Amino acid sequence: MRSRLPRGMEFPNEGFVQQAIEAHFNQLGFEVEPATHADLVVAHPQTGERWIVEAKGKTASVGLDFNTGIGQIVQRMLDRGDNYGLAVPEIPQFVTQCRRIPAWVRQALGLHWLLVDRSGTVRRCSPDKEV
Secondary structure: OOOOOOOOOOOOOHHHHHHHHHHHHHHOOOEEOOOOOOOEEEEOOOOOOEEEEEEOOOOOOHHHHHHHHHHHHHHOOOOOOOEEEEEEEOOHHHHHHHHOOOHHHHHHHOEEEEEEOOOOOEEEEOOOOOO
């Protein structure tokens, strides 16, 4: 697990989202890759499956933060074989933002949504699924 968790540890803050996605991938047997610019990079030691994830939490500027997260994850898309995701709290403000991205764009980018609920459960929405 990463030792630096930003912006509050309560739902729906970024620290909560970050901790939830780390726990989610840890439970699935993924290992964190250290020293990266992304919020979370994990790889599965047996399958080689790799995820690069940016995490955002609720602030006064949800739309701006969401757009920043999209830009950050797009800049990290260096390998077509990796999985890319934007992790956000599952609250109406972020769900609305997710729905504004056309399905064909998400499919072209291979962009997953990782929605974190109040209990810390992560719901993965693949690029071909609506929120």
